[in-house]
Amino acid sequence: MKKDELELVKYIRNKFPFTEGIGIGDDSAVLLFRKSALLTTDLMIEDVHFDLSYTSFYHLGFKIVSVNVSDIYAMGGDFKGFLFSLGVPVTTNEEDIDSLFDGIEDALNYYGGYLIGGDLSRSEKVILSGVAVGETERPILRKGATAGDRIFITSYLGLSQAGYYVLKSLNQEDRAKVKSTKYFDLNEKIISYGKSEINEALQRHLMPFARKSDKFRDIAKAMMDISDGLLIDLYRLCEESKVGAEIYVDQIPVHPAVKEIAKLFNMDPLKLILSGGEDYELIVISDKIYATEVGLIPIGKIVEGEGIYLVDPSKGKIPTKPEGWQHF
Template sequence: MEFSEGEVIELLARVFATSDPRLLLGIGDDAAVATGSAQQILTTDIAVEGVHFKSSWSAPYEIGARIAKANIADVLSMNGRCDYLLVAASVTGKETLDWIGQLAQGIADVAKEYGAIVVGGDLTKSPALQLAITAIGHTDNPITRSGAQIGDGIYLSSLTGWSAAGLEILSKGLSIDSDEAAEALTQYRNPTLDSMIDFSKAHAMADVSDSLLIQGEQIAKASEVALEIETGLIEKVEEFASLERLATETSSDIWQWILAGGEDHVLLATGQNLPGLRIGQVVTGSGISINDPMSKIKVAPVSWSHFR
């Protein structure tokens, strides 16, 4: 190990330094002290090297940014805004101080972009690099998975599938020089969060972290309704043609990407006349179904699972 724990903490204190008045006491004490809202949102997420990311595929800055966004997306999906992040890291000791600094900068920049502050965390050594981030936000009107109503439209803030496309390019070691491939790799390494879309009137909402099918099933179960996705509506989305070109170029199944791909962190919502991309409707019944009258889907999409 080329550094001491004290050196890392000093580095992180510099990277995460802030004069934001919400933070009364930051890094350097046993715990942080910050102002809070009357109705807070709390969420946590863990990322493990080799399971959720690979250092050989992404720069340390991208890894930090990507994991921070996964947590902030959960807050956004509850119709909230993120205030604070707590970061717990297990490093292997093979990293350099510069590498850790870049990782922290990725987290710090994303926090700043979405109005949050990194207020502290923990550091230890382990055989595998692991990052756990806790996000604390606020909302006056939480939107949950359980509010979908029969007759609602189903909406996405952006088209899913880009992150899965990037993962496939990296997994197969493909070298593709196209705008679509570059976009896919960007969305895998450092996804865009749709924080500006106004889903505040949605009846139900979720962050698409696992897949459209999985999050759709979760909303259907919580709301005791059925979600019906229409392939014809998805094909009309402007981004679809670009993603389809990339699928053709890589001999891939675009519907596997769109329906079963994860980590896009777009918002899935139900409601009436919402902005975004309408892809279906809420109907009586249970579960999620795909209305595919032209038989576009040749193989049933399979979503990734930690425990399969």
């Protein structure tokens, strides 16, 4: 790195001006909340959460914002600000650092929030720690679902996990191609195998977008984002709400990229959809029948009792175990 720490702080401060309070450059950020404040934090660690052989620093910057903003939207909140801590090896290229902050900048512009603080450190592995700050009139919790409510999701699931399987299988040449690609155009074949539609899965894994909830938060009784997998996250929501759930398997939409990738890897696409994490779509619980008109996709209903059941027209009602990402 050419910049020393003081210079890097100056660079970041100039890149991210904040005029609605005190941002970078003092001991703490200062801001005013007019409604309830929302705070959330998420960590991303090299070789645990990402692989630098196919992940660009630009994507990392974008993703650390998305995964945090997702938790603000999951509470029905509006995003306001972001704090970002970075650990990087001293040998990191200046261009990589610039790309990282370009990714953060693009994400903040996309979501409409400001960088207001953070910390810098050297580190053996790349470490990103984000904090998203938001506000809301009415926080929507995991608690609040009652028997009879409908379960909705906001879009296709399993894409990120499917993309992950593809990325892990790539040879060095393909990894380099992926790493140098910013947006994965559907009409362009980037890697050496499969149809170009799998690009969408690569994009979702490397640079996910958090799902805004402002269009439907008013009709949500309970909500959460799908970061670890539909089943495990729905299980957590049900636990908080002290209810059970039934999922109608044949109602869950399957994205063409998930179908294609499941075929390539000889997997069950349903497994990717139910247990693949990192899609950053939302689970929305509502009793409003018109929820589909604001784009929500019905996939099941809340029932009394506990546990999640898959309802399959051909196989009947099958109990599930919560499956998805666990760190320990």
